[in-house]
Amino acid sequence: MGLLLACGALGAGGDLRGQSPRVSIEPDTTEIHVGDPLALRLSVEHPADLAVRWPDSLSLGPFEALALEVGPSEASPDGTRSTAVLHVTAFELGELEIPSLTLELTDGGAETATVATDPVVIGVTTVGLDEGGDIRDVKGPRAIARNWLLLWPWFLLAAALAGAAYWWGRRRDRGSGRIRSRPPVPARPAHEIALEALDRLEASALLERGEVKPYHVEVSRIIRLYVEGRYRIWALEMITPDVISSLGHAGVDPGIRTAFERFLDACDLVKFAKLRPDDAACRNLLADARALVERTKFVPPPPVATADDGADATADDGAEASEADGTGATAADGAGATAGGGADTTAADRIEAAGP
Numbered sequence: 230m231g232l233l234l235a236c237g238a239l240g241a242g243g244d245l246r247g248q249s250p251r252v253s254i255e256p257d258t259t260e261i262h263v264g265d266p267l268a269l270r271l272s273v274e275h276p277a278d279l280a281v282r283w284p285d286s287l288s289l290g291p292f293e294a295l296a297l298e299v300g301p302s303e304a305s306p307d308g309t310r311s312t313a314v315l316h317v318t319a320f321e322l323g324e325l326e327i328p329s330l331t332l333e334l335t336d337g338g339a340e341t342a343t344v345a346t347d348p349v350v351i352g353v354t355t356v357g358l359d360e361g362g363d364i365r366d367v368k369g370p371r372a373i374a375r376n377w378l379l380l381w382p383w384f385l386l387a388a389a390l391a392g393a394a395y396w397w398g399r400r401r402d403r404g405s406g407r408i409r410s411r412p413p414v415p416a417r418p419a420h421e422i423a424l425e426a427l428d429r430l431e432a433s434a435l436l437e438r439g440e441v442k443p444y445h446v447e448v449s450r451i452i453r454l455y456v457e458g459r460y461r462i463w464a465l466e467m468i469t470p471d472v473i474s475s476l477g478h479a480g481v482d483p484g485i486r487t488a489f490e491r492f493l494d495a496c497d498l499v500k501f502a503k504l505r506p507d508d509a510a511c512r513n514l515l516a517d518a519r520a521l522v523e524r525t526k527f528v529p530p531p532p533v534a535t536a537d538d539g540a541d542a543t544a545d546d547g548a549e550a551s552e553a554d555g556t557g558a559t560a561a562d563g564a565g566a567t568a569g570g571g572a573d574t575t576a577a578d579r580i581e582a583a584g585p
Contacts, residue, residue: 253271254270256349263356267292290325292351325351326351412462452492462475473493496514
């Protein structure tokens with residue numbers, strides 16, 4: 230049962246507007262457990278042209294102020310009623326007294342008045358007092374009520390993480406499979422296909438229409454396709470650092486790798502960083518693409534002659550040389566002349582020796 234106390238005392242400021250303000254204090258209960266909150270409802274009846282100046286801090290003796298909630302003022306038969314709720318608590322046991330509270334009223338000028346409440350006695354008791362005085366058994370742990378709805382965000386998070394791990398695993402396996410395999414060999418030399426594609430891009434109207442980004446996307450795609458056909462790596466499905474790393478694993482010269490890296494980085498700046506070069510820079514990029522293809526195109530080595538082919542070629546070359554310089558003819562003529570001359574000389578000698 231609430232206790233209602235009122236006081237009509239007027240302070241040293243005098244009787245404002247000829248009507249004495251009144252204040253009342255009403256606790257919501259007269260007995261609490263130690264540490265429990267207690268609400269005290271304050272109500273001040275005063276003339277309408279006065280206002281209550283509620284204190285910022287209060288000294289309440291054994292009680293501690295928790296909060297002061299000021300309510301709206303409302304009209305009353307005597308003028309205006311201003312209300313507030315003061316929340317307090319106590320950590321001592323026994324019959325404790327809330328001291329008198331002094332409130333100040335003002336008309337906004339120099340005149341002020343004060344009103345004070347009467348003290349309020351509140352009984353504070355302990356918690357869980359065992360009247361029998363016996364030592365109670367230790368209680369088991371209390372069951373915690375589970376709200377399964379609060380666990381749904383955690384279930385969704387776990388499912389999302391599991392899905393992300395599955396997707397990453399599949400992507401890694403697919404990437405490792407692509408690394409172990411190689412792109413198919415193009416039907417024609419890769420540099421011919423790339424140069425023809427660059428010619429078609431140069432003849433297109435992308436730059437005239439101001440489509441700079443599609444222009445760079447296409448020239449990057451052409452060079453990446455060329456890399457796939459020339460070096461047999463999956464350049465279209467890789468980011469630029471992975472392409473350069475794969476070129477290194479393929480044994481490509483560091484200077485060529487650097488040229489590819491600079492070219493692809495220039496394309497990436499337009500594709501992803503929203504860089505917009507002018508027409509001259511775009512045409513220079515196309516010239517760089519052609520130069521890169523010409524520099525790295527595959528040139529088949531000359532055929533290597535076998536041992537049999539070398540012997541036949543040497544014999545044929547020697548016969549042709551002999552016929553050309555007349556060596557064969559001289560030998561034949563020399564042999565014929567020697568034989569004929571020898572025979573004639575011998576016959577003449579025999580005739581002269583026989584004589585007449």
